[in-house]
Amino acid sequence: TQLLEQSPQFLSIQEGENLTVYCNSSSVFSSLQWYRQEPGEGPVLLVTVVTGGEVKKLKRLTFQFGDARKDSSLHITAAQPGDTGLYLCAAFGGSNYKLTFGKGTLLTVNP
């Protein structure tokens, strides 16, 4: 069973601050995904990282896939209240496109 460890579990910051969320595993993944879930909604895919060492940017969000493809990070620059939500990393394991999710990081950005 693949296990994705996310940290921190909770994060409360002020608007304008930077933050980093981590997703670690002892398993090697062919790809890893990051989702954001806002209250009352289902998770929405932000990015998929595939290549070891890959860095992808989505406006103020920067995603990195570790060289060994076992870990990933999400960095948010100048956080805004609209960034508030549950951030989940996920990876495919086995057949049938089954996703395994990390426990998530609940981010609150205070104005």
Added chain:
Amino acid sequence: SAVISQKPSRDICQRGTSLTIQCQVDSQVTMMFWYRQQPGQSLTLIATANQGSEATYESGFVIDKFPISRPNLTFSTLTVSNMSPEDSSIYLCSVATSGAAKNIQYFGAGTRLSVL
């Protein structure tokens, strides 16, 4: 992409009753999944809904408790049977499309279930 409609969006149920949740997709999809999520926590896969055959359940989940139907490529239902307060949770439907986007899953908004 895929647009998913889940019904009901929320419900409050009595212990011992059953609730059926519907998931409708706006296009034909190969894979449909049902997840459970405690508020503010991560998602746990309940089962994969297979069209034309029995659902594939994950460890800890059984068909008698969570019967699933998948009559066609755009629709599925999940029933939470003989409910207890421990079943209070958010239940989410998701789909995976095929082809180049096969590794993208789209989620419904979820059904928030409270069992009294």
